[in-house]
Amino acid sequence: MAAEMQRFVTSEDDDEEMGMDVKEEDDEDDDDGEKNIESPPMLGVDGGLASASSNNRFVHHQQYQEQPTPQGGSRRCRPQEEKERTKLRERQRRAITAKILAGLRRHGNYNLRVRADINDVIAALAREAGWVVLPDGTTFPSRSQGCNLQCLQGARPVGGTCSTVVTSSSSHIPAQQTPPISLRGISSPYQNTVDYNACQMKSVFVPTSSPYDESSSIRTNSSPLLGDGGDVHNDPLLGGSIDSLDNKQERDFAGTPYVPVYVMLPLGIINMKCELVDPDGIIKQLRVLKSINVDGVMIDCWWGIVEAHVPQEYNWNGYKRLFQIVRELKLKLQVVMSFHECGGNIGDDVCIPLPNWVAEIGRSNPDIYFTDRAGRRNPECLSWGIDKERVLRGRTAVEVYFDYMRSFRAEFDEFFEDGMISMIEVGLGPCGELRYPSYPVKHGWRYPGIGEFQCYDQYMLNSLRKAAENRGHSFWARGPDNAGSYNSCPHETGFFCDGGDYDGYYGRFFLNWYSQVLIEHGDRVLSLANLVFEGTCIAVKLSGTPWWYKTASHATELTSGFYNSCNRDGYAAIVAMLKKHGVILNFTCAGMSLLNQNVDFSEALADPEGLTWQVLNTAWDVCVPVASENALPCHDREGYNYLSEKAKPMNDPDGRHLFSFTYLRLSPLLMERHNFLEFERFVKRVHGEAVLDILA
Numbered sequence: 001m002a003a004e005m006q007r008f009v010t011s012e013d014d015d016e017e018m019g020m021d022v023k024e025e026d027d028e029d030d031d032d033g034e035k036n037i038e039s040p041p042m043l044g045v046d047g048g049l050a051s052a053s054s055n056n057r058f059v060h061h062q063q064y065q066e067q068p069t070p071q072g073g074s075r076r077c078r079p080q081e082e083k084e085r086t087k088l089r090e091r092q093r094r095a096i097t098a099k100i101l102a103g104l105r106r107h108g109n110y111n112l113r114v115r116a117d118i119n120d121v122i123a124a125l126a127r128e129a130g131w132v133v134l135p136d137g138t139t140f141p142s143r144s145q146g147c148n149l150q151c152l153q154g155a156r157p158v159g160g161t162c163s164t165v166v167t168s169s170s171s172h173i174p175a176q177q178t179p180p181i182s183l184r185g186i187s188s189p190y191q192n193t194v195d196y197n198a199c200q201m202k203s204v205f206v207p208t209s210s211p212y213d214e215s216s217s218i219r220t221n222s223s224p225l226l227g228d229g230g231d232v233h234n235d236p237l238l239g240g241s242i243d244s245l246d247n248k249q250e251r252d253f254a255g256t257p258y259v260p261v262y263v264m265l266p267l268g269i270i271n272m273k274c275e276l277v278d279p280d281g282i283i284k285q286l287r288v289l290k291s292i293n294v295d296g297v298m299i300d301c302w303w304g305i306v307e308a309h310v311p312q313e314y315n316w317n318g319y320k321r322l323f324q325i326v327r328e329l330k331l332k333l334q335v336v337m338s339f340h341e342c343g344g345n346i347g348d349d350v351c352i353p354l355p356n357w358v359a360e361i362g363r364s365n366p367d368i369y370f371t372d373r374a375g376r377r378n379p380e381c382l383s384w385g386i387d388k389e390r391v392l393r394g395r396t397a398v399e400v401y402f403d404y405m406r407s408f409r410a411e412f413d414e415f416f417e418d419g420m421i422s423m424i425e426v427g428l429g430p431c432g433e434l435r436y437p438s439y440p441v442k443h444g445w446r447y448p449g450i451g452e453f454q455c456y457d458q459y460m461l462n463s464l465r466k467a468a469e470n471r472g473h474s475f476w477a478r479g480p481d482n483a484g485s486y487n488s489c490p491h492e493t494g495f496f497c498d499g500g501d502y503d504g505y506y507g508r509f510f511l512n513w514y515s516q517v518l519i520e521h522g523d524r525v526l527s528l529a530n531l532v533f534e535g536t537c538i539a540v541k542l543s544g545t546p547w548w549y550k551t552a553s554h555a556t557e558l559t560s561g562f563y564n565s566c567n568r569d570g571y572a573a574i575v576a577m578l579k580k581h582g583v584i585l586n587f588t589c590a591g592m593s594l595l596n597q598n599v600d601f602s603e604a605l606a607d608p609e610g611l612t613w614q615v616l617n618t619a620w621d622v623c624v625p626v627a628s629e630n631a632l633p634c635h636d637r638e639g640y641n642y643l644s645e646k647a648k649p650m651n652d653p654d655g656r657h658l659f660s661f662t663y664l665r666l667s668p669l670l671m672e673r674h675n676f677l678e679f680e681r682f683v684k685r686v687h688g689e690a691v692l693d694i695l696a
Contacts, residue, residue: 097121250641251650254690257657259647260295260422261683262334264629264665267300267342268350270318274305279321285666286329292680293687296332296422298662300432303339303404304352311357311393311400314407323412327420334423334539334662337405337529338432340381344442354379358392365391367457370437373479375456378437380430384521385459402528409532416536423660425539425586426529433543434522434574436514438559439486448547448604449487450496451559453479455514467513476506483559489603490548496555502565503553511563515570518561519577526581537584539627542574544589544615546608564614571618578624584659585619586627587612612646625659633664635675640682647686661686 097118104121123133133139271277286297299322306314326333343351353359362368362379368386369377386397395403405426415421430437438451445451455464456479465477482494482501490496501507522540529538545556552566564570578585589608619626628647634640648657669675684691 251645252690253644253648253685253688256648256688257655258688259658259686260332260660261686262296262298262332262660262662263289263294264298264662265322266666267348267352269299269322270302270305272305272308272352274308274315274318276318276321279325282322283325283329285671286325286331288671288676289666290329290331292683294331294683295660296334297326297666298334298336298425300336300338300342301408302342302352303337304341304354306407307355307404309356311355311395312403312407314404314411316408316411320411323415323420327415327418332422333415333420334425334660335408335421336425336432337401337408337427339401339404339427340430340432341379344380344440354381358382361392367459368392368397369457370454371457371460372443372452372454373456373483376443377457378430378440378443378454380437380440381427383457383459384517385457385463387521387524389459398524398528401525402532405529405532416533421536423537423539423584424529424533425541426525428522428525428540431541431543433541434518435543435545435560435562436518438561439545439556443486445486448489448556448606450484450490450493450548450555452486453483453514453559455479455517460517463517464510464513468509471509473506473509476509480507480510490551490553490555493555496551496553496558498552500553502555502558511558511565514558515561515563515573519573522574523577523580526577526583530581538581539584539586540578541586541588542571542615544587544608544611546589546611547604547606549607549611550605569614569618571615575619575622575624578619579622584625584627585615586629586662587615587619588629588631620654620656627659627661629662629664631664633667633669635669635678637678637681640678640685644682644685 100118100121104124119137123137123139126133126139131139131141265282269277269282276282289297299319301319306316306319308315323333341351341353342348343353354362358368359379362377366377368382368391369379370381370383371377382397384397386392388396388398390396392400409416412421425432428434430440436454438454439445439449455461461477464479465474468474468477480495480501483496484493488496490500491498493500495501495507502511526538526540545560545562548554548556554562554564554566554570557564557570562570562574575585589612616626630639630643634643643661646658647661663679670679681691
């Protein structure tokens with residue numbers, strides 16, 4: 001960063017040298033009338049007040065010389081010493097500007113160009129405060145500017161929302177209290193997380209051309225992000241908190257694009273013997289869902305159930321019965337190829353381990369599992385280090401996944417042919433998500449810990465060793481030794497702290513390798529999935545980890561495999577890989593469902609809104625479709641309204657919207673009359689239908 005700012009100052013010196021003479025001439029013109037007028041005190045170069053005595057003024061004016069002008073008059077010409085003093089003042093001004101810009105880039109992550117000037121700073125701060133700044137400099141308040149002024153005064157508007165960029169909490173944590181005035185990036189150097197609070201990373205919102213512009217009317221017409229008290233509801237999609245919404249402000253979704261709505265079926269709907277549990281009850285519930293025009297259901301096909309005992313012996317019986325029921329009710333199916341275990345996470349009400357024969361291999365060769373620095377194994381899924389290693393009874397991990405998917409495609413061919421199976425979601429890691437298992441509860445992780453790197457099985461270390469040797473630095477074949485533990489905070493570590501080793505030569509090498517292993521794993525599995533499911537939509541689930549998002553390192557994302565530190569888009573390469581395979585991105589700010597709702601997260605510096613804005617726009621900009629799901633149970637009007645707004649952003653100039661939405665999940669609570677009526681209303685709005693207030 002220091003080098004970048006030095007280049008910035010040098011380039012600015014060159015750029016402004018030509019403009020210096022013009023400035024000096026203007027100053028000289030201003031001096032024409034100074035002879036008989038007492039000049040005000042001047043600010044010296046060192047920041048103090050220059051002398052304003054009459055003697056100094058006399059000497060000062062005596063130094064000027066008269067020069068004739070073409071019009072026959074005269075003008076004052078400054079001596080060389082005065083010009084040098086002017087240049088010195090200008091250089092100091094530029095140096096101060098450079099430091100301001102460096103601080104905003106590093107700690108506030110404003111989207112400032114390298115050759116930015118004070119106008120860019122003012123424009124960024126104005127947009128931060130909710131104003132609209134056009135490229136020609138025209139500035140005017142947004143429609144909700146009155147709300148912004150109230151927010152800056154520490155008062156919350158009644159019945160409306162604040163259009164300033166408000167940092168929301170995780171989708172799995174209650175709302176945090178923000179200071180009355182918090183201008184992002186304008187703060188003194190910090191020593192701990194409390195001092196970070198004015199800092200904001202990677203959530204710079206732009207004028208109304210962006211679908212996620214905080215100053216646009218979509219915020220005015222949708223529910224607030226952050227409440228000040230009373231009943232607070234967690235945002236099921238993005239992780240923010242939402243307050244009560246006046247019905248008069250609700251957006252009319254009639255005539256908007258149709259977004260399909262699916263409902264995730266219960267985890268234990270198929271038991272460990274691959275039998276359908278309570279088929280009569282499921283039929284009744286599915287009929288109710290069909291009655292409100294839900295498009296279909298999503299179901300996990302668990303590797304640990306289907307191929308439980310013997311390699312390449314698959315039992316699909318329970319799934320066959322379930323799929324037949326779904327087809328009879330004329331519903332669609334989204335099917336998840338679940339190559340991970342179920343259990344151990346909040347919300348998991350059943351335990352479905354990996355196949356027994358895999359567990360037997362793991363007892364003799366535990367390196368088939370992800371491993372942390374202390375040597376603890378995580379049997380939630382297989383290490384990506386064995387993707388090409390024949391350690392699974394003569395097969396590689398990728399071959400095992402391929403055989404499983406081929407068996408499914410052959411067994412349910414008729415459901416593919418008639419189009420009943422509308423999407424296949426391929427599990428690529430823990431919880432079926434493309435990420436490392438960097439924050440496992442079973443190993444003691446608690447929010448808001450940064451997690452740990454998971455690259456210490458022998459296969460991953462061999463890969464790291466080869467990468468280091470290819471780079472010519474064999475001593476880099478190791479994981480970071482100063483990255484803290486699962487429950488560390490970034491500023492407590494030498495690797496993730498501000499200016500830490502993550503941004504050094506070794507740190508950049510390691511993080512590039514670590515994130516590239518994730519991308520290569522996805523690329524290998526999706527290549528085979530496309531062969532198996534040709535002609536069918538394929539999706540990949542990507543889970544956001546927004547805590548510590550507003551720090552420079554983005555530590556939680558780094559340990560999860562997303563090289564998304566400040567001034568670097570860690571999701572562009574992932575999205576490019578998905579686009580290569582024509583895959584849909586299923587994104588949600590998840591991972592925090594593990595948390596106790598009463599945990600104080602005020603120092604977590606989470607920004608799920610900013611993270612979601614970044615990921616969705618990264619995908620949409622290259623035409624990768626985006627699907628989503630709620631991360632927490634949602635049964636209230638406010639939550640559904642917010643989900644509807646995010647499914648179909650109002651001010652997107654290109655009319656972009658979600659490819660589909662999956663509701664988690666079917667349960668007795670959802671079927672309660674009041675909750676189900678709210679869900680029916682939500683389905684109609686997402687479908688673009690006119691809605692009568694059925695609960696009025």
